[in-house]
Amino acid sequence: MAGDLGEFLRARRALIGPAAAGLVAGGRRHVRGLRREELALLAGISVDYYVRLEQGRDRNPSPEVVAALARALQLDGDATAHLQRLAAVAVPAATGVPEIRPSVARLVDRSPWPVVLLDRTLTVLRANELAVLLDPDLRAGRNLVRDVFRKPAPAAVRAESVAALRSAAGVYPDDAELQQLVGELSVHSQEFRELWARAEVSYCRTGSKVLHHPDVGRLTLDYEVLEVGDASGQRLLIHSAEPGTPDGDKLALIRPDLPSPGR
Numbered sequence: 001m002a003g004d005l006g007e008f009l010r011a012r013r014a015l016i017g018p019a020a021a022g023l024v025a026g027g028r029r030h031v032r033g034l035r036r037e038e039l040a041l042l043a044g045i046s047v048d049y050y051v052r053l054e055q056g057r058d059r060n061p062s063p064e065v066v067a068a069l070a071r072a073l074q075l076d077g078d079a080t081a082h083l084q085r086l087a088a089v090a091v092p093a094a095t096g097v098p099e100i101r102p103s104v105a106r107l108v109d110r111s112p113w114p115v116v117l118l119d120r121t122l123t124v125l126r127a128n129e130l131a132v133l134l135d136p137d138l139r140a141g142r143n144l145v146r147d148v149f150r151k152p153a154p155a156a157v158r159a160e161s162v163a164a165l166r167s168a169a170g171v172y173p174d175d176a177e178l179q180q181l182v183g184e185l186s187v188h189s190q191e192f193r194e195l196w197a198r199a200e201v202s203y204c205r206t207g208s209k210v211l212h213h214p215d216v217g218r219l220t221l222d223y224e225v226l227e228v229g230d231a232s233g234q235r236l237l238i239h240s241a242e243p244g245t246p247d248g249d250k251l252a253l254i255r256p257d258l259p260s261p262g263r
Helices: 005-013 036-043 047-054 063-072 077-086 102-110 129-134 144-150 155-171 176-188 190-197 246-254
Strands: 115-118 124-127 206-213 217-227 235-240
Touching (some): 102 235, 115 129, 144 155, 155 190
Antiparallel strands (some): 115 124
16 A cells, blocks of 8 residues: 555665665675665664564554664655654544535635645645636646646656655555545656655645746745644645735736735
8 A cells, every 4th residue: 555664664775875874885786775684783673573564564663663764764854754654553544525614614715815725635625716816727626746747847846746645645544535546646657656666755835836827927926835723634725925026916916806915
């Protein structure tokens, strides 16, 4: 399955060479990255125990072992959190149509900024009018990961999208919609398969995005991703620009009847 602990350990082990881990390569190597015994040595655990983790015969390492593996694999904060989630009890998979709390729907609909609500698969559940006017691909029902592999997109954006999907798969390893999306993209895109195999995990929570709008041209917007306060995996994606700046003025032109933020 997409969020399997053993799969993640194998993929990340393959990304670290002996030199990067402070080891001497020594002779011809038949594996990419570290050998199992080398990683076990770096983590301070027995080779037999590490092999059981990779093979799925032991799925619940202690927090101390997880921390040691994260250090040995040189994981960053997002990847370490992903490893911790994989080693813990799985979150039950969601069933049925995702429920949107009325308070969250009001935040989306009445915000003066472009706002969309995403589910755990990065599918748009709800979008306000300004978001759709800004980018028609942000309308309800569209999946952001699928879209970046169906149309031209920077390689960095595609890599970030796959890493975000990987992160969600670690939290919801038995989610049927996630499994279906990963399978679909794996069948149709070699680039997706290669990125997925790297097992990199992250979720871009803040940054800037360059958009090209047919009426106002190029504009650069800041974005924030905020988690909804429950276990649904829903997130709010909010775009904004400083009022009075060129980008803020362009955003205001997209829907001139909308009150300016702060008024």
